[in-house]
Amino acid sequence: MKIFTILLLYLTIAGCCKFGNPGPVTVVAKPDTVADGGYIGITAINTNDTTHNRDEILLQYNHTTLSIYQPGSDARYFAGFGQLNLCSLSSDSIYLTVNTQPYKAGKPIDLRLNIKNAGQYYFRISQFSGIPASLKVWLKDTKLSDSLNLRTGNYNFTSSIITVADSTRFKIIIR
DSSP, X not given: OHHHHHHHHHHHHHHHHHHOOOOSOOOOOOTTSOOTTOEEEEEEEETTOTTTSEEEEEEEEOTTSOSSOOTTTOEEOOOOSSSEEEEEEOTTOOEEEEEEEOOOTTOXXXXXXXXXXXXXXXXXXXXEESOOXXXXXXXXXXXXXXXXXXXXXXXXXXXXXXXXXXXEEEEEEEO
């Protein structure tokens, strides 16, 4: 065992001397995954009043978190007085403005949308970072059996009735 340790120490020192100090190590995410700290902002907007009738959520990714609500990394959602309320749901069905999840390709994140006025609406990406271009950000509309990669444009939809806190219609899926 002593000879093995000495040989390993020699090889380590020889390797450092031969190749020099490589400097700081940068961890790069694989092109098909989201790096820790990667995030995406999703905004829902009423087409008739883009200033007052809008709400936004933030989805962030970290492999060390759980998908259930965690007060240190998630932020609970508190509905405002606007005509439109948007939040995401943790796996234990807590309404969140900031939702930190471990990234798993294709895992849907439910969105809860409350619309107080009928009309034209759309979803869009408002901000993002750390999400490779190879991954698509899908907004899935289960009511219309439709989906759109939000990287390519906005998802437009019409609400002819007042929606009472529907958390089954829309989902975000990154893959």
